[in-house]
Amino acid sequence: MFGANFYGMLDFENPRVSVTGINNFGIPVSISASQFFFTKDATRIDLTGLPNPWNIGRATQQQVGTRATFHLNRNNSNISQALALRPSSLTGAFNISASALHEKGFLLGDSRFEIQLDAELPLHLRSNGFRLIDTLSMGAINPIDQLQELELIISVANEIPLQARLQVVFLDNLMQNPMTLFPAVADKLILPPATVDATGRVTGAGIQQFEISLSNEQIQALYRSRFAILTVNFITSGQGNIPIRILNTQEVSFKAGVRATVRNTISLNR
Known part of the structure; x- marks a missing residue:
């Protein structure tokens, strides 16, 4: 929607960015964001509020993966100020490391870690x-x-x-x-x-x-x-x-x- 030519005040009541981590490794992991920002042309505004580091538990052998989601909203982040930029893109780069180096775990052939980013603008x-x-x-x-x-x-x-x-x-x-x-x-x-x-x-x-x-x-x-x-x-x-x-x-x-x-x-x- 921010690709259109518009002017004036548009204030979303409940905007949020959801960050979801899916851990298919048999070890707990720790995530830190090296880059997490909205951009509009040459202007960039970094999003605040994401736990740093953010810990996600291990998967068990019976699980497809452990899923954890953190929501950034206008109460715990600067998302309202970021949306005032009328951004065209959301970019994230994350570092992932094992958070329990001395514990036993497991790796499977299809073990992987995923991060999903979703920007939600309910029409309120x-x-x-x-x-x-x-x-x-x-x-x-x-x-x-x-x-x-x-x-x-x-x-x-x-x-x-x-x-x-x-x-x-x-x-x-x-x-x-x-x-x-x-x-x-x-x-x-x-x-x-x-x-x-x-x-x-x-x-x-x-x-x-x-x-x-x-x-x-x-x-x-x-x-x-x-x-x-x-x-x-x-x-x-x-x-x-x-x-x-x-x-x-x-x-x-x-x-x-x-x-x-x-x-x-x-x-x-x-």
């Missing part, structure tokens, strides 16, 4: 001034003969508790001649949020319909357009102070259509 979050920007390619739009008026109709039913404001700028194939779709309604709510209670639980969908008349200048610019720059501004309820919870059962139903008025002249030959 707060947002204020969070903005996504994307550029979309468009096909050619054929002009409509004798067109008098073109009206864009947008209908939205939003079950996600994110308020969103939408702006679209159209550009030609030289990325020039900008035309803003909603110049007079830039601050109007295009995606109304679902209503939530004080805990962030959704209590109802937000439903709204807009009818936007395009001027002749906008219509002609639309015919020339080959790219659309889409900007969406998000904010959670309470000016970003109430956390939300996005579930896979919540949907956004978005419908768009046009209503065209065409002048047609009929000649009657007597």
Whole structure:
């Protein structure tokens, strides 16, 4: 998600990085992290909070392996500060050694040690001034003969508790001649949020319909357009102070259509 172009505040309520060690050796091991960091371009921030050293017990002959997991969260590490970097990668390098040198153990032909890293960002979050920007390619739009008026109709039913404001700028194939779709309604709510209670639980969908008349200048610019720059501004309820919870059962139903008025002249030959 951090590969997108966005700006503003996005604060995850329960982010965590899970480090799992799986020991298939018949001896206990000790792990120390030589490198453990998030990166964004040339910027790096080291993660804190991982036990150093971290001891994992031995496997028995009846076990596939001994598994141990440690979770880094906002209470025991600097993960919140690291995520503010909007990282693109998580890197870890670890040193492993036997932690009981004078005890007997065993090694099997398939004995091995594994480390798994997982970054988890549950969609429980707060947002204020969070903005996504994307550029979309468009096909050619054929002009409509004798067109008098073109009206864009947008209908939205939003079950996600994110308020969103939408702006679209159209550009030609030289990325020039900008035309803003909603110049007079830039601050109007295009995606109304679902209503939530004080805990962030959704209590109802937000439903709204807009009818936007395009001027002749906008219509002609639309015919020339080959790219659309889409900007969406998000904010959670309470000016970003109430956390939300996005579930896979919540949907956004978005419908768009046009209503065209065409002048047609009929000649009657007597």
